Amino acid sequence: MPTHCQTSRRQFLQAMAASTAASCVYSSSESVFAETSPNERPVFATIGLRNQGRLITGKTFKFADFAAFADVDSKVLAENVEVAQKRQGKKPDAYKDYRKVLDRKEIDAVMIATPDHWHTKVAVEAMYAGKDVYCEKPLTLTIDEGKLIEKVVKETGRVFQVGTMQRTENRQRFLQAIAMVRAGRIGTVKRVTCGIDSFAASPVIPAITPPQELDWDFWLGPAPKVPYRALPEMRKGYGGGVPLYSNCHYAFRNWHEYSGGKLTDWGAHHVDIACWALGIGDSGPSKIRPVKYKLPVEYKDGYPLVDDQYNIATDYEIHADMPDGVELVIQSEGDNGILFEGTEGRFFVNRGRIVGKPIEDLADNPLPDGAIEEVYGGKVSENHSANFIEAMKTREQPISDVWSHNRMLEICHLSNISMRLGRELNWDPAKREIVGDAEANAFLSRENRKGFEINM
Template identity: 75%
Template sequence: MTDLNRLNRRHFLRTTSAAAAAGVFAGSSRFSLAADSPNERPVFATIGLRNQGWTITNKSTKFADFAAFADVDANVLGATNEKLKEKTGKAADGYDDYRKVLERDDIDAVMIATPDHWHTKVSVEAMLAGKDVYCEKPLTLTIAEGKLIEKIVKQTGRVFQVGTMQRTENDHRFLKAIALIRAGRIGDIRKVTCGINGATGSPVIPAIDVPEGLDWDMWLGPAPKASYRALPEIRQGYGGGVPLYTNCHYAWRNWYEYSGGQMNDWGAHHVDIATWALGAGETGPNKITPVSYSLPVEYKDGYPTVDDQYNTPTKFEIHANMPGDIPLVITSEGDNGILFEGTKGRFFVNRGRLSGKPVEDLESNPLPEGAVEEVYGGPVSENHTANFIAAMQSRQQPISDVWTHNRMLETCHLANIAIRLGRELNWDPQKREIVGDPEANSFLSRENRKGYEIDM
């Protein structure tokens, strides 16, 4: 059994024990993975529908029936429901308030693809309402939010899948990379570099009227009160059809109020695989060093001094000291992907390629039979939703569990804190706190705006 699956199993046992004591754990499931058995298919709802919301819904219609959608933008809600009807022949019930979805007894699980600042509130309330949860990455806005989600998973016994799909999809390329490492093909790991791309700043973005159909106050939700901002130029390509420069649709990723910039966006993918490969899913770094970075606006005491421009880093090089004193470098430079360097060789992996001499050597010296399945912990699911539903059946935690995800994401959160404060941070991975730095520790949590506290 792999380290990851030992961890999953251990947390599963903790979860079931706590939930059984509370009398809330469901030990069996009424549905199966059979796509041709409509009476046994789980009933899903999606909360947050733009871009990734439709992507995960679209991928999941093979395995589940969608009975409800929720989004604070009426235009997005309507357009997504039309897509669902065109694909499946049936639209979902549409709501402007996700809480109406959670009130329904016929929903087995919710898929959450809201902006990051909404993830924790919706996830916690969904679990308390008896729903299993699939939530997009990055799971949290702060480290404290991660701890809360872990607590509620354990308390309720719900199954929780994080949407870090590189653990399952992309032709299993990342699983093969970890299998190479475990087979000793590069010897002992000496360094891991995660290239996650840089970002751009923005011009000054004026406050304007809220677009028709958008409930702006609800979109802000737990985040601080702010004006809606946008410039006329329209985004093209993925995420297109909305303002290129805004503090709302798509571009919210460039604001610390709602996200963590590239560090949490792409970092949640590549740092995840790197942490898994290093066997650090139960711990994390002990030191975070901001070697270099660029912020698009001026900061004071860790906070941007203006509110009308993007404020997350545009360039950076962060060194995380991982167990065994192995450096994990997170950089905006170079190719997007992960470079593993060991005592016997090196190779590179991303969503498009797995390359390097250890990979070329597989032609004459293939991996042992079952090596990829051993990394995964069993037969590899065809996609992330299939793994989620299989976990719903077994009542065990899936391949992207909240514990290993949060441990990985702590590295990204700490990197952002180090950049915001402009200094090295010493981290205690057992206590999960920053050592000797009260100011830095104040960034580990964030209060929700009044009226949008988590309903517990």
């Protein structure tokens, strides 16, 4: 570990106990930002700048000033520094090591858009360093990581926004859908189906020398030490400029070592909306059943037997028994979006449309005034970043809080575990553990690689 300062849990608690030391721990979000006028612009930094990092930073320039960026890919880092300098007229400092960002006392908040396996380590250390946190979804790689983040949010009092932007953006459809369910427009909900798309299997991907601009060991970080793998064919469109097949940029979602596939990618959006509509943000399923699924490589005891091909499930249909007798289905077939079915009707919603007879009936029987705002808990924010900054000012948790996100994400994590082991799982939502299955419970956590433990 480098010798520069990094606030640990022990240092945080010592500072909490000594008021004279408190100003050394808390960032300007408490010592300055929260006490200044509503027009005061907070100081931000972004950690992880490819794709989503670039996107969420771009959405935030309007509301905040960026003092620093961090990324283990020097090319990505330089490109984003140049963009930021043009957007805000000031060049942010650039670091490979995110810990140097956390040392900066003037930084109020960090936006985290690293690959999923880095989220928890960076987020926990950022909170102990006195930073508020905006972290991309899915928030965690394992269920126990979610419990740890909840503990640290409570302990430090930091504001924490999860990047499930469907809660704020595309609101004319998703918030309307939730309001429809809550208003009883489809009667008693019986079944909710989330279509989240499939993954394609990969060919064998050879081990090659990493690109010169990439610190591969640091990119792996908490994950096991493995060779960099890539084929020469390049990805086009969103996520372009990188190999189509690899175990790194963009394609990391295809590997259990770094992510949870479509289940924690699109699933983190659509399952979230489904659970929000059902009002079960503090509960969870009782059973997860893998009705059908396809793994791209052979598995034994829940682990892939090869390391040179994608190992995430490519196709699946998962059923979850939810409270009040509701069946939640997560499937890779059909339209991407959410189908709500009740005793008195059904409708479908995604980012492009909301359709069905209950929607058509709104022409003669509209929702009451304020129904959308009631779902949101107040005035709807301009975008997800704006909601985060509003919460930083009030010191309340934002629209996408860690508790409801983790409860929803547990369904997605359990679905992956059920497919890896090839059996249904019984889940205790109160204890947040798998019932009577020690082997499956072992997948609720994952040990970080030596040298990349979370600084507690």
